[in-house]
Amino acid sequence: MDPALAAQISEAVAEKMLQYRRDESGWKICREGNRVSVSWRPSVEFPGNLYRGEGIVNGTPEQVWDCVKPLAGTLRDKWDENVNSFEIIESITDTQCVSRTTTPSAVMKLISPRDFVDLVLVKTYEDGTISSNATSVEYLLCPPKPGYVRGFNHPCGCFCGPLPGEPDKTSLVTFFQTDLSGYLPQGVVDSFFPRSMAGFYANLQKAVKKFYG
Numbered sequence: 001m002d003p004a005l006a007a008q009i010s011e012a013v014a015e016k017m018l019q020y021r022r023d024e025s026g027w028k029i030c031r032e033g034n035r036v037s038v039s040w041r042p043s044v045e046f047p048g049n050l051y052r053g054e055g056i057v058n059g060t061p062e063q064v065w066d067c068v069k070p071l072a073g074t075l076r077d078k079w080d081e082n083v084n085s086f087e088i089i090e091s092i093t094d095t096q097c098v099s100r101t102t103t104p105s106a107v108m109k110l111i112s113p114r115d116f117v118d119l120v121l122v123k124t125y126e127d128g129t130i131s132s133n134a135t136s137v138e139y140l141l142c143p144p145k146p147g148y149v150r151g152f153n154h155p156c157g158c159f160c161g162p163l164p165g166e167p168d169k170t171s172l173v174t175f176f177q178t179d180l181s182g183y184l185p186q187g188v189v190d191s192f193f194p195r196s197m198a199g200f201y202a203n204l205q206k207a208v209k210k211f212y213g
Helices: 003-022 061-068 186-212
Strands: 028-033 036-042 049-058 085-093 096-103 114-124 130-136 156-163 166-176
Touching (some): 003 130, 036 186, 061 186, 166 186
Antiparallel strands (some): 028 036, 036 049, 049 166, 085 096, 096 114, 156 166
């Protein structure tokens, strides 16, 4: 992928992620419990919703990031029940790549397996927060695999940061706005994401404990 184009796209996505994080207006809580809150508001990117997850994870930011980072060496496919496989299609820089993620069927197979090809940028901020910033891209060298529906991630990612005075805990804010494609009832989609995101935090906590004690 052209590095200049990739940089332009990724920086625009990173700016949108910062806006999502700063803008507190319009969010409606749809799931809450176990130190995790999931909320939503209508997406301006597509006719669906933007979902926001906020939670505290027991573990240092470095440990949590190792489990969630969308880069080579991630542990994500070893613990996340919504990820079957993760691979780097092209490394552009040390902090930017094109990745392919496959997901299993869900909701009693009402949602068939999906795959996503995303341009990913990792940024580190002055306060120690690390962010992933991703959006799906057309990539001719990676057509959909048989048995998978190609989904599309609009600007999404996470902010993994330290908690002041709590060195062994991490604040994790996540954003998802995914077009699953295919012919899915909206009610199925609307119920899937909040439940899936809450499960993401619960499974992440188990993973940090498993890999780092």
